[in-house]
Amino acid sequence: MLVGVPKEIKNNEFRVGITPSGVQELLQHGHQVLVQKNAGEAIGFTDELYVQAGACIVEEALDIFAKADMIVKVKEPQLHECAMLREGQLLFTYLHLAPDPEQATALIKSGCVAIAYETVTDDHGTLPLLTPMSEVAGRLSVQAGCRSLEKPQGGMGLLLGGVPGVAPAKVVVIGGGVVGTNAIRMAIGMEASVTVLDKSLSRLQALDLQFGAKIRTIFASLGNLESHIYNADLVIGAVLVAGDAAPKLIKRDMLKHMKPNSVIVDVAIDQGGCCETSKPTTHEDPTYVVDGVIHYCVANMPGAVPKTSSVALSNATLPFIVNLANKGGDKAMLDDRHLRNGLNVYRGQVTYEAVANVLRLPFVPALEVIGHVSHG
DSSP: OOOEEOOOOOOOOOOOOOOOHHHHHHHHHTOOOEEETTGGGGGOOOHHHHHHHHHHESSHHHHHHHHOSSEEEEOOOOHHHTTTTTTEEEEEEOOOOTOOOOOOHHHHHHEEEEEEEOOOOOTTTTTTTTTHHHHHHHHHHHHHHHHHHSGGGGGGOOOOOOOBBBBBEEEEOOOOHHHHHHHHHHHHTTEEEEEEEESSSHHHHHHHHHHHGGGEEEOOOHHHHHHHHTOSSSSEEEEETTTTTOOOOOOOOGGSSSOOOEEEGGGGGGTOOOOOOOOOOOSSSOEEETTTEEEEEEETTGSSHHHHHHHHHHHHHHHHHHHHHHHHHHHHHHHOHHTTTTTETTTTTTTOOHHHHHTTTHHHHHHHHHHHHHHO
C-alpha cells in the first residue's frame, strides 16, 4: 500500500503522523511511504532522516492526497484537505466530529473511509490511540493552568504549590479518566491542594487507592460541583464521552460565583468543551476572559510538545497503520472490531452512532456498509 503523510497545517501544529522509525516498519512489510517536505522538520525529524528510513519526499500535499491509498495525519483535516480526499481513500487521524459539522459534511461528500483515532477501542475497554495524547494533555493542563495563574498572564498571581507559610492553590479536576489522572499526578507533584470529581464511584475508589491522602475524591453531583469550583483557583475540565460531544457541566451563571481571575483549562474542548463559555483557542492566543474567569481552551494541547507527542502517538498508532496497510481497510476492520469501532465515515455514510446522533445525521452500522461494499 502507498501511505501518505502530509504536513500538519493547523495553527502551531508541529506533530507528524508517522516518525522515521514508523516508515522503516512499513517498508519492512513491503509498503511505500510518501512524506511531505518538512513535515517533521520542526521537531528534528528531517527530510534526510525520512529518506534514510526509506520514504519518498513530496513537495506538495496535493500530490500526496492524489497518490496515496491511505492518508495518516495527526489532526483533523481542514476543509481544503477534505476536498483533496477521494472516494474510498483511507484517512486515519483524529477527527473529533461531534462538535464539527462542517468537517463531517466535507468527509461525507468526499466519499473517503475515515477512521478516527479517538474511537478505536481495545480489549481493556480503553481508547488506546487517544490515551497517549490524553496523558500529554492532562500533564500539560496543569502547566497551562500554572502559567495562566501568573499575574503577567492576567491571573491572580498565585503559585500552585505555595511556599512555607502560604497555602497552596486549590485545583479541582472534573473527570477521573486518563486526562484527569495525569492532571492529578502533575498537580500533586507541584504540591497543590487537589480535588477530583467523577460520577463513577469505582473510578473514585481507584484514584483513592492510587493517590491516597494526597487528593480528595468527591462524587460529581451538581451541588458538589458548584461548591468545589466556586472555591477553586484552577479547574481542569477532563470529561470525555467517547466520540460524543462533551457535557456542559460548568454553566455560564456559575462563573460569577468563581474567584476573580481563577482559571478553567478545558481539555474537553476537542469535543466541544465541558464549559458553556468554552470556545476553541490556539497556542498563539490561548486564553480569553468571561465574567472574570480565564479560559484556556487550546484545541491541540499536545501540539505544544510535538516531539514527545509524535513519538508517543506513533508508538500507539503504528500497529494499526501496519494492519490497515497489510490487509486493506475493509478486511482489517472486518477482522478487528476495535479498529472497526474507529470507523466514523464510510463512503458517504456516518458509521459512529454518537456522531450521527449529535449531528442529526443518518446512522448506518459499520458492519452493514463494510460488508455490503466488500461482498456486494
